[in-house]
Every structure is written in structure tokens, then in C-alpha cells.
Amino acid sequence: MKDDVSEFVPLSIATLHILLSLAGEDRHGYGIMQEVARQSEGQYKLGPGTLYDNLQKLIERRLVQPIGGRGGDDDPRRRYYRISPLGKAVLSVEVERLETLVHEAKLRLEPARPRRA
Amino acid sequence: MFRRTYVWILRLHPRSFRQSFADEMLLIFEQVTKDRESKNRVTGDEVTGNRAKARLTEAKLVGDGVVSLVRQWAFRPGFQNKPAVAEPTTPAPDGVPGFYVIGSFKPRPSAVIHGLILSIGVLSAALLAMKFSWNHTGHLPFPTLDREENASTVEQQRAILPTEIAPVSHAAQSSRGNPGEVEGGERPQSAAAFEKSQRLQSGVAWKQAKNVADEGARISGKPAIAGTRLRAANERRDDHRSTAFPTIRSGSPEPQAGQPEPQGAAGATNPPGADDVKLNAAERQRVIERAIATLKRYYFDREVAEKTAQALLRHESNGDDDAATDGGAFADVLTKQITDASHDMHLTLEYSRERLPEHPPEQTAEDLARYRKAMEQENCMFRKVEILPNNIGYLKLDFFPDTSVCQKTATAAMASLNHADAVIFDLRDNSGGMENMVGLIASYLFDHPEYMYSPRESPTEHSWTRSPVEGNRLADKPVYVLTSASTWSGAEQFSYDLKMLRRATLVGERTRGGAHASVFHRIDDHFGMGIPELKPINPFGKTDWEGTGVEPDVKVKAAAALETAEKLAKNHLSKK
Numbered sequence: 001m002k003d004d005v006s007e008f009v010p011l012s013i014a015t016l017h018i019l020l021s022l023a024g025e026d027r028h029g030y031g032i033m034q035e036v037a038r039q040s041e042g043q044y045k046l047g048p049g050t051l052y053d054n055l056q057k058l059i060e061r062r063l064v065q066p067i068g069g070r071g072g073d074d075d076p077r078r079r080y081y082r083i084s085p086l087g088k089a090v091l092s093v094e095v096e097r098l099e100t101l102v103h104e105a106k107l108r109l110e111p112a113r114p115r116r117a
Numbered sequence: 118m119f120r121r122t123y124v125w126i127l128r129l130h131p132r133s134f135r136q137s138f139a140d141e142m143l144l145i146f147e148q149v150t151k152d153r154e155s156k157n158r159v160t161g162d163e164v165t166g167n168r169a170k171a172r173l174t175e176a177k178l179v180g181d182g183v184v185s186l187v188r189q190w191a192f193r194p195g196f197q198n199k200p201a202v203a204e205p206t207t208p209a210p211d212g213v214p215g216f217y218v219i220g221s222f223k224p225r226p227s228a229v230i231h232g233l234i235l236s237i238g239v240l241s242a243a244l245l246a247m248k249f250s251w252n253h254t255g256h257l258p259f260p261t262l263d264r265e266e267n268a269s270t271v272e273q274q275r276a277i278l279p280t281e282i283a284p285v286s287h288a289a290q291s292s293r294g295n296p297g298e299v300e301g302g303e304r305p306q307s308a309a310a311f312e313k314s315q316r317l318q319s320g321v322a323w324k325q326a327k328n329v330a331d332e333g334a335r336i337s338g339k340p341a342i343a344g345t346r347l348r349a350a351n352e353r354r355d356d357h358r359s360t361a362f363p364t365i366r367s368g369s370p371e372p373q374a375g376q377p378e379p380q381g382a383a384g385a386t387n388p389p390g391a392d393d394v395k396l397n398a399a400e401r402q403r404v405i406e407r408a409i410a411t412l413k414r415y416y417f418d419r420e421v422a423e424k425t426a427q428a429l430l431r432h433e434s435n436g437d438d439d440a441a442t443d444g445g446a447f448a449d450v451l452t453k454q455i456t457d458a459s460h461d462m463h464l465t466l467e468y469s470r471e472r473l474p475e476h477p478p479e480q481t482a483e484d485l486a487r488y489r490k491a492m493e494q495e496n497c498m499f500r501k502v503e504i505l506p507n508n509i510g511y512l513k514l515d516f517f518p519d520t521s522v523c524q525k526t527a528t529a530a531m532a533s534l535n536h537a538d539a540v541i542f543d544l545r546d547n548s549g550g551m552e553n554m555v556g557l558i559a560s561y562l563f564d565h566p567e568y569m570y571s572p573r574e575s576p577t578e579h580s581w582t583r584s585p586v587e588g589n590r591l592a593d594k595p596v597y598v599l600t601s602a603s604t605w606s607g608a609e610q611f612s613y614d615l616k617m618l619r620r621a622t623l624v625g626e627r628t629r630g631g632a633h634a635s636v637f638h639r640i641d642d643h644f645g646m647g648i649p650e651l652k653p654i655n656p657f658g659k660t661d662w663e664g665t666g667v668e669p670d671v672k673v674k675a676a677a678a679l680e681t682a683e684k685l686a687k688n689h690l691s692k693k
Contacts, residue, residue: 029138030145048145048178049185052138053193077140 008090014054019091022083063087119175126182131189146178395442407640415648421459428458444468463635465647472642489522497523502530509686510537517550517607531561539595539686545675549606553579560584564592569614572632572661595689597682600625601675613667617657623669625678632663
């Protein structure tokens with residue numbers, strides 16, 4: 001699986017956040033925007049233009065799939081998106097990559113211990 | 118308003134994107150603004166300021182929409198023709214016309230053809246309109262130099278030149294590169310033509326050209342302008358000679374029947390008016406030999422002359438000149454060789470398709486009278502003499518005319534400034550002139566004779582000012598000289614010397630940079646050389662302003678120079 005998804009990584013920040021926001025549950029566009037803002041503690045905010053540009057690409061690559069509206073009281077224009085199994089795999093690989101990266105960074109940023117002669 | 122704008126922006130997106138996401142983006146827009154309003158209501162700040170924040174939020178969304186629009190069209194070409202990623206939604210319930218899609222509708226082939234024809238028609242009309250407007254750009258106001266604006270004056274002054282010396286100049290040569298400048302006469306007063314004619318006129322003169330009118334022609338750009346234009350206009354396009362020497366346009370002695378032809382292979386083989394002048398090896402060699410002889414005889418630096426001669430012979434033996442079979446090209450090749458060897462830009466070999474006269478034209482009393490009359494009509498180029506506020510004298514002089522004609526005018530002008538507390542000389546439009554007038558005006562600025570250095574001529578009696586001038590009160594008054602990038606030749610001498618003598622403050626722009634002059638020597642019927650014959654010692658121990666211009670003490674735009682000088686003078690006077 002890793003070999004299949006390696007072509008998708010590394011992910012852009014927007015893509016990573018979108019996939020991450022969809023990892024727990026299906027969301028509509030505005031929900032994704034709010035979740036991204038929450039995940040990043042308000043430091044990263046997606047505009048609708050950027051969101052749907054990325055969603056367009058993710059759908060094209062089959063990492064995300066639109067699942068339509070939910071009916072009822074929901075606005076009929078509202079559409080939900082779901083992360084696909086491929087999307088989850090890509091996200092896992094990306095998270096794994098980031099973990100390695102963070103680990104490496106921590107090692108390098110730790111203060112050097114004095115060596116004894 | 119923002120919402121409506123946003124709707125229109127969404128409509129402009131590519132169809133595929135619009136069908137897939139436009140409704141949702143609009144929904145988000147509404148949701149965001151709604152959330153912002155409810156937040157305001159909760160905080161109770163609706164009236165007191167957060168409305169502005171709401172507007173800002175909407176504006177940001179509109180901005181995001183614009184970025185998205187650009188991104189989709191510019192960077193997402195692959196998606197533009199793809200089908201929508203989901204079924205189109207129903208029309209918006211809010212009544213805003215929007216996002217209807219044509220689905221699988223395909224236009225009829227005939228409609229496509231009609232559309233194609235219509236598009237071609239519109240495109241053709243647009244192209245024609247562009248072409249039409251392009252052809253009319255000539256009606257735009259075109260900047261010209263003041264000295265060229267008065268065509269009648271130029272023509273008049275040209276007319277007073279006794280023999281109408283006109284340079285066969287690079288301006289003519291450049292007709293290939295810029296035909297509009299010469300052939301069509303679309304830019305007859307172009308600054309480029311002016312510059313070239315100025316350079317050429319100041320650069321080369323007949324050796325015997327000593328009288329007033331001829332000197333005026335040499336130093337002044339005015340006659341040169343008209344001469345160059347007429348000469349250039351008469352040139353054939355394929356006449357690509359090089360350049361810078363005087364050719365007699367009228368009254369030149371043509372060979373008479375029975376009269377012995379002057380010697381010279383080029384002259385003998387190339388009759389006047391020959392269209393295609395071809396040189397063989399023997400003719401080229403003869404020209405080179407004569408050029409070397411002339412160079413060694415007249416050039417002021419014997420060592421450089423010898424070195425240059427050796428270089429010419431070396432190039433000849435190497436066959437570097439063999440490709441140059443016509444006169445103009447040959448002159449160009451040799452000039453480059455000469456310049457490379459001597460590093461003197463005023464040392465040139467020149468070629469004329471027309472036969473060069475044996476002697477420079479004589480001038481008559483009638484010519485001098487015409488010159489005098491023209492100068493009188495122009496008030497000897499003293500454009501303005503007045504007293505400015507704070508008792509600052511102001512003299513605008515556009516040329517330094519010969520004192521034999523204009524001494525009275527100059528004396529009267531300086532007398533009217535005699536009681537000024539400071540004097541401003543405005544030389545921003547001054548194209549040079551005669552050294553004797555430079556010396557005469559400078560005489561009023563000193564209380565003792567002062568040497569006015571000129572890089573053109575060895576010192577003469579006119580090189581010293583005639584100071585002190587009886588009754589003059591300006592000798593110790595502050596002096597300001599206004600300069601521009603057009604200030605040229607004699608005006609540069611006036612500025613340079615007063616600056617070096619610390620007698621004036623120069624205000625304005627760096628001057629144009631015309632200092633040297635070379636003398637024209639005919640070497641046969643069609644070739645001649647421009648040769649600097651002397652190099653006076655600069656008493657200020659520096660190189661002169663040839664090619665570099667005179668640097669002002671106070672650098673400002675020419676247009677602001679007068680105002681700046683007035684302020685400087687006022688400040689200076691107030692400290693007293």
C-alpha cells in the first residue's frame with residue numbers, strides 16, 4: 001500500500017489539513033473550514049476558494065469523495081465529503097513521514113552533551 | 118453588495134468548477150457572514166464597530182473568490198473541461214439567478230460555424246482598429262527641443278550660411294536603422310538627429326574655417342540641424358557611408374571639362390554621384406597611405422600617430438580590409454582601426470560619395486550681413502534679461518554669438534544686471550557658440566583678467582577676460598549657472614571654467630559633454646580625415662568634459678534649477 005500512495009506525499013498543508021479534518025467524520029465545506037481552524041488553533045484558515053480548489057484535486061485523485069446532501073433541515077446546497085480508503089492510507093503515510101521528520105528534528109535540536117575526554 | 122459581487126465572481130469560474138462548487142461556496146459566504154452577525158449580536162457590538170469587521174470578513178471572502186477565479190483559469194486548465202464532480206444542484210432558492218448548467222447540451226454544427234464566422238469578424242475588426250490607432254500615434258504630442266521648434270529661425274540661420282555646409286552624418290547613415298527619422302520625415306526634429314548633428318558639427322571642421330559664419334556653423338547646432346535634415350532627406354537609403362564631415366551641398370565646384378582631374382585613384386575611379394563605389398586593393402592601399410601621411414603630419418601626438426599608422430599597415434597586410442569594397446564600409450573599418458589604436462574618438466576617416474571640393478568655400482560680405490541680420494532678429498540669442506525678487510539678476514542665453522556682431526547686445530544685457538546682488542545665468546538651452554562671447558560675459562565676473570580655458574584652441578588674446586570692466590559692479594557678486602543635459606559646447610566651457618575658478622555655483626543637470634574639435638583634411642576626392650590638431654594644457658589639471666559633461670555643484674532636475682538657484686541666492690544674500 002505504501003508504494004501505491006508514495007506518489008501522493010508529501011502533502012501540501014491545505015491538503016493535509018483537509019484530509020485530517022475528514023479523517024474523523026464526513027463534513028461539508030464550511031465544516032471542513034471550521035475544523036481546520038480548530039486543528040491549527042486558528043493559525044491556519046482556509047478560504048472557500050482554496051478549500052474547493054483542493055477538494056477538486058482530492059476528488060480527482062480519489063482521495064476524497066462527495067457524498068451529497070443529507071436532506072431534512074439541511075440546506076439543499078450543502079454537500080458532504082468523505083475521505084476514501086486511499087485518502088486514509090495517504091494520510092497515514094504522510095503522518096508517518098511527519099513523525100519521522102519531527103523525531104529527526106528533535107534529535108538535532110537537542111542541546112549537545114559535553115563529551116568527556 | 119459583497120454578496121452580489123461574490124456571485125458574479127463565482128459565475129466567472131470555469132464551468133466545471135462552477136457546477137461542482139459554486140453553490141457551496143456561496144453557501145459558505147452566507148454562513149460566514151451570518152455567523153459574524155450573530156456573533157455581533159451576542160457581544161452587543163453591532164452598532165459600535167463590529168459591523169466594520171463583518172464588512173471586512175465579506176471583503177476577504179470576495180478577495181478569496183478573485184484569487185480562486187485567477188487560479189482556476191490560469192493554473193487549472195486540466196479541470197476546465199472536465200465534467201462536474203457531482204450532479205448539479207437545483208437553482209438557488211433565494212432567487213439569485215445563478216449556476217444553471219447546460220448539462221449535456223451540445224450546440225448544432227451550424228451554430229458552431231456561425232459562431233466561428235462571427236468570432237473571426239470581431240477579431241478582424243479589432244485588429245483593424247488596432248492598426249488604425251497605431252497609424253495615428255503620430256498625432257500625439259512629440260517632445261522637441263526648444264531650439265528646434267522655431268523652424269523659420271532654423272531655416273533662416275541655415276540660409277545665412279554662405280555655402281550651406283551640411284554634414285554627411287551618421288544621421289544619414291542611420292536611415293537604415295530608423296528610416297522614419299530620415300526618409301519619411303516623421304521625426305525631422307528628433308533629439309537623436311539633433312544629437313548626431315551636434316556631435317558631428319562640433320567634431321569636425323574645415324581647416325580653413327576661420328571666419329564668423331563658418332565658426333557659427335561649426336559650433337552652433339542650429340545650422341547643422343537643418344543641414345543634416347536636408348542632407349539626410351536627400352540621401353538614398355542604400356547610401357550607408359560613414360560620416361562626419363562636411364559636404365558641400367550647393368555651389369561645390371564640379372570638375373570642369375578640360376580641367377585636369379585631381380589625382381587620386383578613388384576620385385578617378387568614382388565619379389561624383391556614383392551609386393556603387395567599389396574599391397580594389399590598390400585603391401584601398403592608396404587611401405591608407407594618404408591617411409597615414411595626413412595623420413603623421415597633423416595629429417598633435419606624434420607617438421600616437423606613428424602607432425596608429427603601424428596598426429593600419431598591419432591590418433592591411435593581414436587582409437583585414439579586404440572585405441570592405443565600398444567607400445563607406447572601408448571608411449568605417451579604418452576608423453575603427455584608428456580609434457582602437459589611438460583611443461581618440463575624434464580621429465576619423467571619412468568618406469563622401471560626392472566629390473569633395475578642393476578648398477573650403479569662401480564666404481562673402483553678403484553672407485556676413487545675413488548672419489548679422491539673423492542675429493539681430495534673435496536678439497543675439499539673449500532670450501531674457503530681468504531682475505527677479507530679492508534683486509537677483511537673471512540672464513537666459515541660448516547661444517554665445519560672435520562679439521563682432523553681438524557685443525552691443527551683450528554689453529546692454531550685462532549693464533541691465535549691473536545693480537543686481539546676485540546673477541543667475543540660465544544656460545539650460547544653450548547650444549554653445551563663440552569663445553570671444555564666453556570671454557566677454559565672463560569679463561564682468563572678475564576684477565582682473567582671468568584665463569578661460571578652452572579645450573578646442575590654443576590660448577589666444579580672447580582666452581583672457583577683459584576684466585575689470587569699467588563701471589561694472591558684478592565682479593564680487595555671487596553667480597549661479599543653470600545647466601541641463603542639453604547644455605553644450607561653449608556653454609559648457611563657460612560653466613566649467615567658472616566652476617573651476619570657484620566663481621560660480623552650477624545648478625541643474627550634468628551637461629551634454631562636447632569639448633573637443635577636430636579639423637577636416639581632404640585626402641582625395643572622396644576621402645578625408647577628422648584630426649584633432651592640438652590639445653591645450655588644462656590649467657586645472659584635470660581632463661575636460663568631453664563625453665562626460667560638466668558636473669553641477671547642486672544636482673537638481675533642469676526644470677527645478679531656476680527655483681533652486683533663486684533659493685540658494687536668497688539664502689546667501691540673507692546671511693550677509
